[in-house]
Structures are given as C-alpha cells and as structure tokens.
Amino acid sequence: MKGLKIKNLYIHLILITVSLLSIFPFIWLISTSLKGNSENIFAYPPQIIPSDFTWANYSGVWQRVNFIGYFLNSMIVAGGTVVLNLMLSAMAGYPLARMEFKGKKFTFFAILATIMIPFQAIMLPVYLITLKLHLVDSVNNFAGFIGLIMPFAVSAFGIFLMRQAFLGIPKEMEEAAIVDGCNVWQVFWKVLIPMVKPSLAVLAIFTFIGSWGEFLWPSIVLTKESMYTLPVGVNNLQGMFSSNWRFIAAGSILSTIPILIFFLFMQRYFISGGNEGAVKG
Amino acid sequence: MFKYYAKYSPYLFLLPAAIVLLIFFFIPFFQTVGLSFFDYSENIYRPQFIGIENYITLLHNPIFYKVLWNTFIYLFVAVPVLALFPLCIAILINQKIRGVTLYKILIYLPVIVSIVVAAIAFKWLYADQGILNYLMTKIGLEPAGWLTDPDFALYSVIIVTIWKGIGYYMIIYLAALMSVPKELYEACDIDGADFLTKHLTVTVPHIMPTIALVTTISAISAMKVFAEIYVMTKGGPLNSSKTIVYYIYERAFENLDLGFASAAAVVLLIIVMIFSLINILCFEKNKYQI
Numbered sequence: 001m002k003g004l005k006i007k008n009l010y011i012h013l014i015l016i017t018v019s020l021l022s023i024f025p026f027i028w029l030i031s032t033s034l035k036g037n038s039e040n041i042f043a044y045p046p047q048i049i050p051s052d053f054t055w056a057n058y059s060g061v062w063q064r065v066n067f068i069g070y071f072l073n074s075m076i077v078a079g080g081t082v083v084l085n086l087m088l089s090a091m092a093g094y095p096l097a098r099m100e101f102k103g104k105k106f107t108f109f110a111i112l113a114t115i116m117i118p119f120q121a122i123m124l125p126v127y128l129i130t131l132k133l134h135l136v137d138s139v140n141n142f143a144g145f146i147g148l149i150m151p152f153a154v155s156a157f158g159i160f161l162m163r164q165a166f167l168g169i170p171k172e173m174e175e176a177a178i179v180d181g182c183n184v185w186q187v188f189w190k191v192l193i194p195m196v197k198p199s200l201a202v203l204a205i206f207t208f209i210g211s212w213g214e215f216l217w218p219s220i221v222l223t224k225e226s227m228y229t230l231p232v233g234v235n236n237l238q239g240m241f242s243s244n245w246r247f248i249a250a251g252s253i254l255s256t257i258p259i260l261i262f263f264l265f266m267q268r269y270f271i272s273g274g275n276e277g278a279v280k281g
Numbered sequence: 282m283f284k285y286y287a288k289y290s291p292y293l294f295l296l297p298a299a300i301v302l303l304i305f306f307f308i309p310f311f312q313t314v315g316l317s318f319f320d321y322s323e324n325i326y327r328p329q330f331i332g333i334e335n336y337i338t339l340l341h342n343p344i345f346y347k348v349l350w351n352t353f354i355y356l357f358v359a360v361p362v363l364a365l366f367p368l369c370i371a372i373l374i375n376q377k378i379r380g381v382t383l384y385k386i387l388i389y390l391p392v393i394v395s396i397v398v399a400a401i402a403f404k405w406l407y408a409d410q411g412i413l414n415y416l417m418t419k420i421g422l423e424p425a426g427w428l429t430d431p432d433f434a435l436y437s438v439i440i441v442t443i444w445k446g447i448g449y450y451m452i453i454y455l456a457a458l459m460s461v462p463k464e465l466y467e468a469c470d471i472d473g474a475d476f477l478t479k480h481l482t483v484t485v486p487h488i489m490p491t492i493a494l495v496t497t498i499s500a501i502s503a504m505k506v507f508a509e510i511y512v513m514t515k516g517g518p519l520n521s522s523k524t525i526v527y528y529i530y531e532r533a534f535e536n537l538d539l540g541f542a543s544a545a546a547v548v549l550l551i552i553v554m555i556f557s558l559i560n561i562l563c564f565e566k567n568k569y570q571i
Contacts, residue, residue, distance in 0.1 A: 216530075
C-alpha cells in the first residue's frame, strides 16, 4: 500500500507540473495586465504578484478598443456558422443514412473528398469567389458577415456525424410516423431531428469553438475595423499599442473571458472523450 | 422498408449542402489548379497562360525550398512530441487518482483559447528581457533571441503549436485507453511487472491504431499552421520561421502573385491529400463506410 501512495505522489507531481505549464503563459499575461505604470514589467527577477496592483490597463484598453463590437461580430459569425452547419449537415446526412438514390456513392465520396482539401490550399480562389459574389464588408456589413460565414457553412465532418446519428435510429420510428400520415419532411423534422439532439449539440459546440477561434479567413476578407472578430481584433492590439504590453495583455485576457466561460459550462463535452476529432486541429 | 419518399426528395435534402460545397470547395479546388498555370505578376487583370512555368520557377526558388524544409522540421519536431507526450499524460491521468477532472480542464485549456491569444502570451514569454531569458541567465546560459534569432525562431513557434495541441490529443488517448481490457493489467500486476513494462507491453500495443491516428492528424495540422507564425514572427527573421501556408498567404495576398501562390498551394494540396488518404484508408475506414 505504501508503494502505491508514493507512486501516486509522483503522478500528482508530474500532472501538477504539466498543468502549471499549460496555464503559466496565461498567468504571466494576467500578472502583466495588472501591473501599474510605476512597476517595471521587465524587472529581474520577474514578479508574479503585482506590487503596483491596478485595473487601469483593463479600463484603458476597454475605452480605446471596441471589445463589445468585436464580441458581437464574433457572436454573429459563430452563431450563423453553427445554425447553418446544423441545418445543412442534418439535411444532407438524412438521405445519406436513410434513402436509396442514384448517385449516392458518388455524393458520398465527393463529400469525403472535401475532408482531404485543406482550406489553406484553396483560400485564394475562395477569396476571389467571395469577391465576385460581393460578399465582403466593403459592400455592406451584412454581405461581410455572409462572406465570413459561407465558406464554413457546412463540413464533411458535420455531414458524417449526422449521418451516423440517423443510422442509429430504429427504422420502426419512421414507419410508424408514415403510417400515421407524415410526409417525408415531417418524418425528418418531427420524428428524426428530436432523436438526434445529442449529436446536434456536439456539432453545435465544436462548430462554435472552431468558428470563434478562426483567424486566417477573417484576416483575409475583413477591411473595416468595425467588422473585426475577436481574434482579428486581438491581433490588431499589437499594432495599436506597439510596445505597451500592459494594454496588450489586458486586451488579450479580456477577449478570452467569453470562451473561457463557455468552456467551463460545456467542459464535459470537451474532456469526456468520445467526441474526438471534432475540433479542427 | 417501403419507399416513403419521392424520387427527387433525397436530392432536395442534399441540395443546400451541395451548393455550399460546390461554391466554396470544389470550384476553388479546380481553380487553384487552374490558376497555377497562369502568370499574374505582369498584369493582374490580364493573366497570361504559361503552362507549368510557375512550377519550374517554384523548383528553382531557394525560398520555396527553405519554406518546405521549415515545414518538414515542423513535422519532424511537433508530430513525434504530439503523438507521445499526450499519451504519457493520458496514462497518468487514467490511474485511479484524485483531481483528474481538474487536471484535464487545466491541460485542455490551451486548446480552447484562441491561437492569437496563445501566440501573444508566448511572444511575451519570449521577449528579449522576458521571463524565459531570466530563467536562461538564472541557469547560467546566455539570453536567447527566441523570436529574433534565425536559429531559434522556428522552434520557438513549434513550441506554441505543441503546447496548444497536448490537451486535444490527450483526450483522444483517454478515450482509447478506456478500451484496453482491465484483466491484462491485473495479469501484469500478478506477474509483478513494473509501471513502465506494464504500459509498454499492454497499453502501447493495444492503442497502436490511435497512436497512428494521432500521428497523421497532427501531421495534417502541422502542415496547416498559420496564425502562430503570423502573430509571432511573420515568417522571419530571414524566412527562418516561414512555413508553406504562410508563404502561400504572403505570395497571394501581399505580393498578389496569384499564379505562383497557386502552384505552391497545389504542392500543399498534394502533401495534405496523401496524409489524409492514409488517415481515411487506414484508421477511419469504419467511420466512412457506405
């Protein structure tokens, strides 16, 4: 028994070290963001606990940067992306799971092929097409949002996830509904969709996280500061405050609060396992 | 089961997704290949068809070789670490100990946080008079130019990618560890095998498919890194931290050399497609069975 306890002690020591390494960059950022002007942030040895404690960097960066605007833009883009992904994936997954039709095999492999096409390799034509469709913020804000959302409105991952979910429903459910006089849309909407809610929830959460953190695409298409999403806005802090690390740190931490709250509420979806492969790497 | 739907209904259900995939995946895919045969550098409004000349220029471009080499260093360093280190953590977390959920949350936290914030946090750690250089002097080493020294910059960026990926792959491994039969561990205990032998002889062989899966998906995502580089180094100094996606971005959106950028994008496409094919054919076959 004693050997077991010592072994566990080592395990705890290692895990505590790894946990600390995981969060230390944030702790150091928080520490910097709370240091006042009279404290040297480059002091050796570095001080984790601020000696000149202040919230001034937070209020300062809050006044100069439109965080509410960035937050709302991110919400609109992530929200729109989630809604479209749920609708399009469920609709496409249903016939792939439950219907026989000509070209099913072809459709299946075409969708599978999109998994192999990285967005980064085709982003240039995607941008040219988005321009051609006038889905950019220089036309108007609404078009700008549509342009941010559409390239990620559906994914092969979502379609296959929903197809798998529909495959797991007993066929008797549909048969009973049809005997009761439902048409195909009613079978889909009233019978099947309520039964795949857990999969829809998984898809919604992971699509939301992916869209919330997306940086490459918005930094390509956005031209107006008022349209910035949080990642683009946070990156812009570096240019705005050049070497004022107190403000950059405070702004970065502020921008992280919403997703942190989201994570803590939804943590069981992320760390319980079984949803592996869901976040894009 | 009887056919309760009209002949056209499957197509109607598929239509919205098909339109999006067509416009934002398939057309751009073929257009990438198409653009790579044109020259935009003379006049962006009057591209000239030049056949495979962009590819020839690419093959004679020392920066492209530098970029490819950097990308492969990224793979060689990040992939083995991301395939093995999270496995070790997962095995430790899988022991019957207290506080497992807290450990999981803390180690997963970097996955959730925006890559831009993560890159800024590390930029601050890497600052010339930053905390990392303090530790260097403390242990008697010279302070390093983590992001300003061409010998270090690429590795400093790789560390961020690794740090942000550990939690993600740890969760994948934890799910896989659940499938290892407990009797095998009990048998090991009876034989008096120590901790290391037990996991090398039971755990590792059992979850080999997952290790292979993590290897390919971390390789694919290492091929696609962009934000870390954009936020921290912009590919510098002297192209030392430039990888292929950043190079494509730079040539396409900063130099407006659309044809050349597309040729480089085709190279990226081919590499990622090979990795993805391995992945789908070997490890995720049952997920995609008709």
